[in-house]
Amino acid sequence: QVQLVESGGGLVQPGSSLRLSCVHSGFTVEHYAIAWFRQAPGKEREGVSLISISDGSTYYKDFAKGRFTISRDNAQSTVYLQMNSLSPQDPAVYYCGADIRHTLVLSESEYVHWGQGTQVTVSS
Numbered sequence: 001q002v003q004l005v006e007s008g009g010g011l012v013q014p015g016s017s018l019r020l021s022c023v024h025s026g027f028t029v030e031h032y033a034i035a036w037f038r039q040a041p042g043k044e045r046e047g048v049s050l051i052s053i054s055d056g057s058t059y060y061k062d063f064a065k066g067r068f069t070i071s072r073d074n075a076q077s078t079v080y081l082q083m084n085s086l087s088p089q090d091p092a093v094y095y096c097g098a099d100i101r102h103t104l105v106l107s108e109s110e111y112v113h114w115g116q117g118t119q120v121t122v123s124s
Contacts, residue, residue, distance in 0.1 A: 002026040002113040004034075004096050009118030012086055020081040020118060022096035030054060033099040034079040035106055036070065038092035038120075045095070047106035051079060059106055063089075086122045093117040 008020040024034055035050035049060045049070040058070050069082040079096060097111030 002098060002100075004098060004113055004115035006094065006096050006115040006118040009094060009120045011121040011123065013124050014087055014122055016086050016122075017082070017084045018086065018120060020083070020094055020096075020120075022079045022081075022115060024053075024077050024079065024096070024098060027098070027100070029100050029102075031102040033102055033104055034072070035097050035099060035111060036079075036081045036094055037097055037108065037111070038090075038094045039117075040092040043092075045108055047108070048094070049081065050099070050104065050106050052102065052104060053079075054102070057104065059104065061106065083120075086120075088122055091120055091122045093119050 003025050005023045031054045033052045036048040037045050039045040051058045051070045067085050071080045095117045096115045098113040099110045103110050
């Protein structure tokens with residue numbers, strides 16, 4: 001049974017950093033990807049970044065490039081999202097999702113397993 005558990009959200013000031021963690025388990029396929037999505041109140045869920053668990057390849061949405069870094073620690077079955085220079089446009093519930101077909105596409109329809117989400121709030 002696939003499980004995804006996010007942590008690391010919180011309340012920070014603009015310009016601060018946060019590191020989110022996603023512990024993933026229960027996969028029966030060798031090649032899969034983990035992605036971070038976010039959903040702000042009244043908005044659709046949008047992709048942020050993804051990483052292949054097998055080969056480490058990554059992809060970022062334009063707004064995340066240069067500020068966010070996705071990484072993995074396969075020994076700990078954990079994917080991280082380092083978020084720097086957080087702005088008032090970044091608050092949302094951040095979710096990690098699993099793409100078990102390894103499509104490496106940052107589209108919500110490709111992700112069938114989700115965590116419960118972690119809240120990120122940016123406020124002065």
